[in-house]
Amino acid sequence: MSSSASIPVAETFLSIQGEGKLTGVPSYFVRVSGCNLRCAWCDTPYASWSPEGRGVEIGELVRRAESSGARHAVVTGGEPMIFPQVTTLTHALRETGLHVTVETAGTVHRGVACDLLSLSPKLRNSTPIGDPRDPLGEWTARHETRRLNLPVLQRLVDEHPDRQVKFVVSSPADLPEMHHLLSRLRGLAPSDIMLMPEGTTVPDPASVRWAVDECLRRGWRYCHRLHVELFGNTRGT
Numbered sequence: 579m580s581s582s583a584s585i586p587v588a589e590t591f592l593s594i595q596g597e598g599k600l601t602g603v604p605s606y607f608v609r610v611s612g613c614n615l616r617c618a619w620c621d622t623p624y625a626s627w628s629p630e631g632r633g634v635e636i637g638e639l640v641r642r643a644e645s646s647g648a649r650h651a652v653v654t655g656g657e658p659m660i661f662p663q664v665t666t667l668t669h670a671l672r673e674t675g676l677h678v679t680v681e682t683a684g685t686v687h688r689g690v691a692c693d694l695l696s697l698s699p700k701l702r703n704s705t706p707i708g709d710p711r712d713p714l715g716e717w718t719a720r721h722e723t724r725r726l727n728l729p730v731l732q733r734l735v736d737e738h739p740d741r742q743v744k745f746v747v748s749s750p751a752d753l754p755e756m757h758h759l760l761s762r763l764r765g766l767a768p769s770d771i772m773l774m775p776e777g778t779t780v781p782d783p784a785s786v787r788w789a790v791d792e793c794l795r796r797g798w799r800y801c802h803r804l805h806v807e808l809f810g811n812t813r814g815t
């Protein structure tokens with residue numbers, strides 16, 4: 579596929595990475611538009627529930643990233659892996675010398691060139707139930723069927739030694755499902771695992787203490803959302 583191929587894009591922007599191992603690093607974000615899931619609490623519904631944007635040529639995206647001044651690029655969504663063009667996009671970004679992160683729920687496999695693979699497997703708490711955006715409930719079953727794909731997750735873990743696995747958690751009731759999933763995945767170190775409390779505002783520390791305690795017990799990482807603290811829940815950040 580050539581760099582004249584295009585990929586649907588909801589937004590591109592320069593910001594700091596707000597989540598994960600590279601929190602605080604200036605990065606150029608390419609947010610593709612479209613997703614095979616519909617998380618109840620999705621914080622970018624304009625790239626999932628109601629995908630916005632238009633096709634942008636890969637060459638143009640690479641030029642924007644290069645001229646942003648950032649040394650890091652983040653390909654996010656939506657779900658980048660549903661687009662075959664993501665393979666060409668990540669290779670092209672990396673060929674310029676940029677450090678590339680790909681953020682994915684890990685339900686679809688693509689070969690991608692990246693320096694950090696950021697996996698975010700979706701727990702049961704993500705399934706939309708009685709959501710007004712889904713009046714016929716079609717996405718409840720579709721999301722529930724698609725949200726975990728263990729063979730794909732394992733393949734992506736195996737292919738990317740530099741990875742992180744972020745779990746969005748709502749309450750301690752999510753932990754048994756998480757533990758069960760982790761018991762079925764091979765090769766992850768405790769430092770790869772992150773707990774990120776659900777929400778689009780900065781949480782009250784007391785309300786997330788249970789997640790902090792679980793990280794302390796397991797050697798996992800607590801995942802903050804620095805961009806929300808700095809900019810609020812706004813686009814382009």
Ligand code: SF4
Pocket residue numbers: 613614615616617619620621622623625626627655656657683
């Ligand atoms: S996988 Fe990500 S982009 Fe897709 S619906 Fe869930 S949170 Fe939103």
